[in-house]
Amino acid sequence: MATASELSLPVRVFLRGYRWRRIDPVPFAALARPIEECKVGLVSSAGLVLPGMTPFDGTLRGGDSTWRSIPSDADGAALIDGHRSDSFDHGGMNSDPELVFPLARLRELAAAGEVGAVAPRHASCMGAITATGRLVKETAPEIADRFVEDQVDVALLVPV
Amino acid sequence: MCNQTVGLVAAELERHGIVTVALQLLRSVAEKVRPPRSLCVPFAHGYPLDTPGDAERQRAVLRGALGVAALPGPGPVLVDLPVGSGA
Numbered sequence: 001m002a003t004a005s006e007l008s009l010p011v012r013v014f015l016r017g018y019r020w021r022r023i024d025p026v027p028f029a030a031l032a033r034p035i036e037e038c039k040v041g042l043v044s045s046a047g048l049v050l051p052g053m054t055p056f057d058g059t060l061r062g063g064d065s066t067w068r069s070i071p072s073d074a075d076g077a078a079l080i081d082g083h084r085s086d087s088f089d090h091g092g093m094n095s096d097p098e099l100v101f102p103l104a105r106l107r108e109l110a111a112a113g114e115v116g117a118v119a120p121r122h123a124s125c126m127g128a129i130t131a132t133g134r135l136v137k138e139t140a141p142e143i144a145d146r147f148v149e150d151q152v153d154v155a156l157l158v159p160v
Numbered sequence: 161m162c163n164q165t166v167g168l169v170a171a172e173l174e175r176h177g178i179v180t181v182a183l184q185l186l187r188s189v190a191e192k193v194r195p196p197r198s199l200c201v202p203f204a205h206g207y208p209l210d211t212p213g214d215a216e217r218q219r220a221v222l223r224g225a226l227g228v229a230a231l232p233g234p235g236p237v238l239v240d241l242p243v244g245s246g247a
């Protein structure tokens with residue numbers, strides 16, 4: 001498992017005094033059908049965009065809370081790393097975007113009948129958000145509304 | 161911060177009736193933020209599905225996450241993916 005000691009000194013100092021946003025109460029949805037029948041969507045916080053999309057703004061104080069919709073038929077290899085943090089090795093995701101946005105892997109599981117279907121649209125956001133107000137009040141509800149519209153049963157969320 | 165971000169999005173999805181599993185690279189952050197369902201993975205920052213180019217390994221991590229989706233509540237449910245786990 002990753003440890004905070006891997007992070008740069010300035011980040012570790014920042015995190016020492018950071019107040020994490022505690023989820024309370026913890027919502028808990030019931031699985032309505034077997035996984036093999038579920039439509040599954042992805043949410044990645046790797047800051048990925050497709051060519052032609054507006055990149056995430058790495059200069060915003062508190063972080064860029066916007067998100068991008070990634071269609072299910074997107075070429076995963078074309079995803080562009082827009083994550084602003086230099087606190088982790090970007091080499092893995094740049095050589096294989098499936099590492100942080102496993103769209104092809106999900107398609108393979110669907111083809112094998114291990115999940116019911118792949119959602120038509122997925123979500124990409126920037127994980128490096130320290131001021132979480134807009135994320136909670138606007139971005140997360142927008143993503144949720146989109147997934148509800150697409151009748152997604154299960155969402156897998158991938159940090160980086 | 162990524163661990164918190166996906167946890168907060170997961171909570172909103174669950175409020176909308178969608179079952180979620182958030183991979184987590186830092187267990188300590190998952191314990192503080194409390195996403196509804198988490199799979200703590202034993203990998204480094206930047207490598208949430210382990211090894212670049214290893215499709216079978218990446219599918220195994222996804223299978224592990226899907227297994228957490230089927231676990232009963234109440235949340236937070238926090239599960240560790242065993243080191244070397246094939247599923």
